[in-house]
Amino acid sequence: MPFENKEGQNVPDVTFMIRRNNQLLPVTTDEIFKGKTVVAFSLPGAYTPTCSSSHVPHYEQLTETFKQNGVDDVVCFSVNDGFVMEAWQKELDAPSVTFIADGNGDFTKGMGLLVDKSDIGFGPRSWRYSMLVRDKKIVKMFIEPEKPGDPFEVSDARTMLNYINPKAELPHFVTVFAREGCPHCIAAKALLKERGIKFEVINTGAGSGLTARTLEAVCGRSTVPQIFIGSKHIGGREDLEKYFA
Structure with a gap:
């Protein structure tokens, strides 16, 4: 059964437990999305190859460009705990992206994108996708095609930036x-x-x-x-x- 595209709907109301300043702190969906324009992307797991080498780094590189084009924040979700997400963000040196641990998978389940990866020992994880959210309402979603493995074709930073502004000037690295x-x-x-x-x-x-x-x-x-x-x-x-x- 194909994943449901939730464009036009609000994001799920969830309280996350994230780790900041050596503490586990609650953060709500409202704190992340309410009154803001947010680019969010979700991936199967911290420290996994595609997520570490491509998905997160490209969003980190383009975060300032997104902000120049009306985006308030770029957020990365993963069904991992707050300790793992904090350590992974430091290792990737990605301070511009906000990392959110969806430890129980409640947000991902509410998005209809929680998948079973027990065959590779991961348990429940997020399918890879990205979305543009304005004041909690989902404006656009890019959901990876339902193929075996871990497809990475449409949820990348360039595709999202091109949707927001096809004429956006890319930064010189x-x-x-x-x-x-x-x-x-x-x-x-x-x-x-x-x-x-x-x-x-x-x-x-x-x-x-x-x-x-x-x-x-x-x-x-x-x-x-x-x-x-x-x-x-x-x-x-x-x-x-x-x-x-």
Whole structure:
């Protein structure tokens, strides 16, 4: 039997137990959704491959873009306990997404998307989906097709952003190859921070597994920093200054 699309209906009224500041705290559906525009997505489980490598990271990367397009919050649901969700959020370094533990599966069951994954030892879990919610009312749902395994075709961040605003400008993802203690690296990172640009740092040198030879193979230079904006190689600190100028 196909999953019911609940567009036009309100989200279920549920009280969740989440973990914040070393405490388990109750959070209601109203606190999450009432009076807000929320992008929510749900997934089968913390620490699972697709959820960790693609689903959550892409929403984290696009959270600011969602907010620029009228969204108040981006929320991740999973039928896991609050301890697991808190630890997983820290490990993924995803501070922009709000993680909600649907420990008993009450919310997921109310959405009609609680599925039995006992065959792989998971027990009851959420089917993968995303939705746009305004003041508790579901405006749009993207439910993964009912196929064997764990399909991931329509509940991704890009699909949701394209629904909200097909002309939304995607952020440029910035990567900085650096080395601990390098003054030019410190200056380059400071320049990016001054401009409010988020970036990831890949450290090179002793113990990192990345040598000068590796760096040269990647970008044709063996010195640090080396900065990439999107797929474009900008170069070192002075090159970054010229790029912004």
